[in-house]
Amino acid sequence: xxxxxxxxxxxxxxxxxxxxxxxxxxxxxxxxxxxxxxxxxxxxxxxxxxxxxxxxxxxxxxxxxxxxxxxxxxxxxxxxxxxxxxxxxxxxxxxxxxxxxxxxxxxxxxxxxxxxxxxxxxxxxxxxxxxxxxxxxxxxxxxxxxxxxxxxxxxxxxxxxxxxxxxxxxxxxxxxxxxxxxxxxxxxxxxxxxxxxxxxxxxxx
Numbered sequence: 663x664x665x666x667x668x669x670x671x672x673x674x675x676x677x678x679x680x681x682x683x684x685x686x687x688x689x690x691x692x693x694x695x696x697x698x699x700x701x702x703x704x705x706x707x708x709x710x711x712x713x714x715x716x717x718x719x720x721x722x723x724x725x726x727x728x729x730x731x732x733x734x735x736x737x738x739x740x741x742x743x744x745x746x747x748x749x750x751x752x753x754x755x756x757x758x759x760x761x762x763x764x765x766x767x768x769x770x771x772x773x774x775x776x777x778x779x780x781x782x783x784x785x786x787x788x789x790x791x792x793x794x795x796x797x798x799x800x801x802x803x804x805x806x807x808x809x810x811x812x813x814x815x816x817x818x819x820x821x822x823x824x825x826x827x828x829x830x831x832x833x834x835x836x837x838x839x840x841x842x843x844x845x846x847x848x849x850x851x852x853x854x855x856x857x858x859x860x861x862x863x864x865x866x867x
Contacts, residue, residue, distance in 0.1 A: 670738055670859035675713035678733035678746065684772040688733060693866040694746045694777065698770075698799055699785030701752030704815040704849065708785065709734060709747060711849045712858060719749060731773060743863050745780070748773075754795045774806070781809040781865040788814040788828045788846070792835040800836045811843040811861045812836060818848035 681687045697705050706719035713736065732749040750770055782803050786792055803810045814832060817825050829846060838844050843861045847854035
């Protein structure tokens, strides 16, 4: 386990820009890691926890609120690691109109297929089994041969004996292999930060 001296932490974090599509994304000058997950899975809250900032990423209880590709710059110490986290629009929000859903899908598809990424953080709500869309996303990531870290969110909503069960079920449903990161996180309890940061820095080495 890391000593206090070696504890990883985000020492700088800043919002860069929001872009509606690939064409308007900023020039890629740092390693980029995308965050993908269903609407309301907790992407923005996780970014804020990771950066120890309350409102760096705008959160909302309304699913489908984030419709843009949001870029954040992070510097992690020790090691002076710089990267951009890219928060993608959540998938699976059925109440959005068909035109909006089509626009989101096109923006995500273009970004994920044409933007070189160091990895993808695939967020899964620990309270539920992975959905068909979660499984489809996982299959697409593997097919594209992009390194992936699976993040289980909202584990504080589960009883202690249900956390291990959820972890096991997600690994089985997504066919997560031994040794592949599958991290349990909780924003209120700040759980999983060190494991998360270690995985991030490993991706950009």
